[in-house]
Amino acid sequence: MVIPVHDVNPARRTPVVTYALIAVNVFVFLFMPGLSGSVAGDSTLAQTCHLHAFLEHYAAVPRELIHDQLPRLVPTGDVRDGGCVLAPPGYEKSPQLSVFTAMFLHGGWLHLLGNMLFLLIFGNNIEDRMGHVRFALFYVACGYAASYGFALLNAESADPLIGASGAIAGVLGAYLVLYPKARVWVLVPFLIFLPLRLPAWLVLGFWFVLQAVYSSGEGVSDAGTVAYAAHIVGFLAGMLLAWPLKPGTPPPPEPRGLLFGRRARPRHTW
Incomplete structure (x- = not known):
């Protein structure tokens, strides 16, 4: 798996929506229950039960999305007799709204940082091309499409679905369509992390x-x-x-300098 670190495709305006999405995702993650255990690697049973109750409330569940029906018993966050307590849900949950809230929940630091890295690198150009409002709507629409698409394929699954990956995957798909020839600096794990500058169609197609x-x-x-x-x-x-x-998307600038780890030879025009 290659790790993108930067694209050679400057944006014309500040990607305020992209930055805001990253900030909200990080903020929500910092206040998710069970975070201290996930960092230290020693989650207690109480933290685990609290996290399960939180996810049951705010995560998207395929079975709920397809059947529009909440389970009879859910975790309460309490612990009893060495296990998590189950009880009838004491809250109202909209499965449709849970798709939106689930986009800002992540299962760990690696999950969060990986998603935010891809959003930071590729989101600014898509926001620049679409405009702030359209990009925000596009991001949410891709997240909903991803969640409901997965739910249709796993209609009886009761496992919570969390993360911004589906929405960010939509950003990657848009980037492939609009900027296939843009160059992307990536790190390729080959004995060491080898830096290469590759076309976006190759990086995103491989992904x-x-x-x-x-x-x-x-x-x-x-x-x-x-x-x-x-x-x-x-x-x-x-x-x-x-x-x-x-059709109306301007091409990315022609890169100069290093190419595939070596310095590109200058081109002469006549």
Whole structure:
């Protein structure tokens, strides 16, 4: 898996929505229950039960999205007899609204930082092309498409679905459509982290192929805990929504200097 660190595609205006999304995601994560345990690696049973109750309330659950029906018993956050207490939900939950709240919840630091890195690198150009308001609506629409797409494929699943990955996958899909020739600096793990500058179509195309492979359960041990199918749906939704903007999108600047780890030879024009 390559790690993007920067793209050679400057934006014309400050991506205030992208920055705001990153800030809200970090803020919400810092106040999620069980965070101290996730950092230290020693979550207590009480922290785990509290986290499960929080996710049951605010995360998107495929079975609830498809059947629009809450479970009879949910975790309360309390501990009794060495386990989490279950009771009828003492709150009203909208499965449709839970898709939105779930976009700002993450399961750990790596989950959060990985998502925010991709959003920071690729989100600014999509926001620049769409405008602030349209980009915000686009981001939410891709998140909803990803969540409901995953739910349709896993209609009986009661596992909570959290994270901004589906919405960010939509941003990646839009970037592939609008800026396929933009250069992206990436780190490739090959004995050491090798820096390369590659075209966006190669970086994002490779990412999409990996999601498809992982969604089939091949080549990864956590296929059951990561919603790779949601990434695929979000990516395709982003491509479709961005396609009408492609004709009027200016090309990225031609990169100069280092190319694929070596200095590019100067070109002479006549």
